[in-house]
Amino acid sequence: MTKAKASWGSVRKLPSGRYQARYRVDGKMAAAPTTFRTKRDAEAYLSTVRADMERGTWVNPIAGKVTLREYSTKWLEQRPDLRPRTVELYEGELRLHILPVLGDLELAKITPSKVRDWHSGMLKAGKPGPTTVAKCYRLLHAILNTAVADELLVRNPCVIKGAGQEKAPERPIASIPQVFEIADTIEPRFRAMVLVGAFVGLRLGEMLALTRERIDLLHGRIKVVEQYQELKDGTHILGPPKSDAGIRTVAIPAMLKPELEAHLATYAAPGKKGLVFCGANGQPLRRATWYSAWNRTMTELGIEGMKPHDLRHTGNTLAAMTGASTKELMARFGQSTSRAALIYQHATQGRDHEIADALNGLIEAKLKQRPTGTEGATTSG
Structure with missing residues (x-):
């Protein structure tokens, strides 16, 4: 070991007969995390530490x-x-x-x-x-x-291939008649929520934050700019949608206009900033209240395994049936990461209205064939 290196690091024999390697870090001497059987092994360790420092790959074992x-x-x-x-x-x-x-x-x-x-x-x-x-x-x-x-670790020990990928089970899709059966059965104040969830595809948090001024029935569209998050203690926090792509204007099927008109006249809070889907006194609706109403309806109709979010899944599937492209679907439903938002943001508003019109035709055609009994849920393929 040269004199320069010796001033940086040293090896000494311990009373146990093993060897300790020490080296200088930030003006202080640090010892290797283990001792060595031979002096050569200790010197090899110092050479490795020195090389790692020169390459910029060394991590202080004390920091970890x-x-x-x-x-x-x-x-x-x-x-x-x-x-x-x-x-x-x-x-x-x-x-x-x-x-x-x-x-x-x-x-x-x-x-x-x-x-x-x-x-x-x-x-x-x-x-x-x-x-x-x-x-x-x-x-x-x-x-x-x-x-x-932070240079506390040399490398990430999480190296299991595919371990972070979710393999979510297939979710049920409601038929159009079934959506209306749910809407007919649930408490009247939640009827429009069912229809908006299924045929407009808003997330629950987006529906809960929706205000009167965001609904344009004249032009048949809803503007999504915020959502409510509910914490475990019941606190409601108003913030932007899940991603940049979540800020969007969505065209609605024409058959939903009278449904929304009736809801706004009966259940929404007053004023242009009044919540569309709210509690009895105009306050933000508790998720538990919505889930309870949903669960009672599922029990009454004998439907198993369908959750409120499956309405959005249903709407996405129905919109795809109209022939909408992936880009158009992602823009309509606000589904993307920040990177994907740049890819899908070019979907035109005019084409979105065409999707809504086609979806409206699909709904009306199915309603004419609506059976008297309850249809079971189908499963997406």
Whole structure:
């Protein structure tokens, strides 16, 4: 070892007979995390550390001693861009599924093997479900990616191929007559919500934030610019839609106009900023109230496995049946990442009206053939 290198690092023999390698970092001497059987092994370690430092790939092993529990708390605090509901979801995934197994491990000790054990353990237990397991894995991957960027880890130990991909089960699609049976059966104040969910395809949060001034019945369109998120404590937070593409103007089928006119006259809060779908006193509608009404209706009609969000899935499928292109569908339903928003934002408003008109014709044709009994849900292919 040259004199310059010797001043940077050194090897000494311990009373145990093993060798310790030490090197200078920020003016202080740091010891290797382990001792070595021979002096040559210790010198080889120092050479590796020196080479990594010169290449810019070295990570201080002391820095990685922070636990995942400590680091994940800091990680969440440093993300003011996250929506409040997203923060709640992340906190729940960490508290329930990630930290009980990995939380007390130092970052540097979270190895690919330990991640595989944690991941396979959840899948074998069957709890949580595979969709939640995928979400937890994505969250852990994101946190440890930041640890790599912070130079606390050399590489991300989350290396399981496909582990973050959700394989959601196929959702049921309601037939058009079935949509109207649900609308006829549910409490009258929720009738328009069923129809707007199925034939306009708004997300629940978008419907809950919809105000009178956003509905243009003269030109047959609804402007979506915000949504309500409801936290666990019941607090409602008004904010922009899920993505940039969520801000959109959607044409509505003509047959919905009288339905919306009747709803606005009877159930909506007064004033141009009054909520369209609201509580009895004009306040934001609780999701639990909507879900309870939905569940009672499903029980009464004998429909199993259909959730409120399946109305939007139904609307997307029905719109696709009109011959709308993928770009037009993504623009109509606000489905995209920021990157996809740039791709789909060129769909024209005129073509959106054509989709709504075609959808209206499809609805009217089916209503003429509407049977007296309840049809079962079909499953998407």
